[in-house]
Amino acid sequence: MDTLLDNLDVFTKGFGTTLVLFAWSAVFALILGTVVAAMRVAPVPIMRAVGTVYVNTVRNTPLTLVMMFFALGYPQLGLPKLDYVPLAIIALTLYTATYVAETLRSGINTVPLGQAEAARAIGLTFGQSLGQIILPQAIRAVVPPMFNVLIALLKNTTIAAGFSVMEAGAIRAFLSERGEPALVVLLWVAAVFVVLVMVLSLLQRYFEKKWRVA
């Protein structure tokens, strides 16, 4: 307990950054993922192809490598300087968006055929039928897997610790300088993560119940 209380500053700072990474990446990944999912079912074959190539490439690349591209590669490009935190958010977003897209697409598949047919029958365009008929229903169906994607995102933020971002995964390195036992520190970090994941699981159950498909 002392290890936690004596170094509360480092712990709060670390997990604060973790939550910042998580929140921004979650928002951007949900937006980008929805766009990519829409592209993958779009009437234009080229759009479908672009979406498929993006998803298949990024999903088969380790997140660590994606982050390395941004954290170590980007500064060599001579583009405007960015801090490590925004770079990590970009990497997490690009990576997580593919999973969001795939989850949404599987949700689209669960919407009964008649819904899309009815939407077409009353003359809705592709954008209207997807945006007003299909996606609202699909989103309800994919609440549990979507939360799993978010939980995975939360855990994946730790990888940023390998690239100079001071977040939860880097707490150990910080505290080893203060001479704290690594085992205790890491157990505390793990414990906080268990709590955070539990909070997300509770939210998951809440929304699952609230938005249950009738």
Next chain:
Amino acid sequence: MAASVLFDAPGPKAKVRNNVLAVVTILVVAGIIAFLVIQLGKAGQFEAKKWSIFSYPLVQRSFAEATLATLKAFGLAAALSLVLGFLLALGRLSDHGWVRAPVTWIVELFRAVPLLILMMLFYYGLPTVGIKMTPFVAVVVGLTLYNGAVLSEVFRAGVNALPRGQAEAAYAVGLRKGQVMTSILLPQAIKSMLPAIIAQLVVILKDTALGFIITYTELLYYVKYLGTQVQFGSPIIPAAMVGAVIYIGMCLILSGLAKYAEHKINKSPKVAKSKAVMDVEDAGAAPMNL
């Protein structure tokens, strides 16, 4: 739902619009790629000096060795996590509460802790209580515990998705509990869950890359090492490109295998179709791991 249900067959107007959209898409994508290539070129990333490093036989051999190190960690972790997943699934499906409860806790715990923290626990944490391990062991143990927990959920979902008659019939012909599980339920569950299981193997392969953060000298570690070679102009981007190609290639082969298995299963009348797979995705057990 096939994609084509979402829109009508395009008429003359829609055809024009689709063509315009197609051109716009191509332009945007080409613009992004061109921007990247031009920036990379401006920053001198395509200079011969930065790429010449790959022409040395020593570098090529080291690349192969690093890839082998990745595959070694992957192979061992994959085999061990399949075994662990099998055991944990047996535990969670047990009829005895005193077996089920602790196993459930273990599974939930290992799924909730980030894999990197788990690896750090083994590599940096345990030495403080006198248990030393090499980075390789820490990577394999971390991967095994995490993916074993995830795979056990996949197995369990597969068993739960089987028709109840399977177990009832097995009991009716006089099999014991263990026999019902090991010779009737699990074989069917594993077969129907094969796509999800292979997808999880892809995750293991990708997660070996985490090993580089705890100094396991695998592919990504070597990529970063090459990136620090100043006499070649710190070719981190070229090295990362080569590494990405190797990783994506290996993962695509595995993913292809998963697709093939899914295709086979959907054609086979013996398996309870991919309904089991879909149930798991609904329950969220399968693709939770990224």
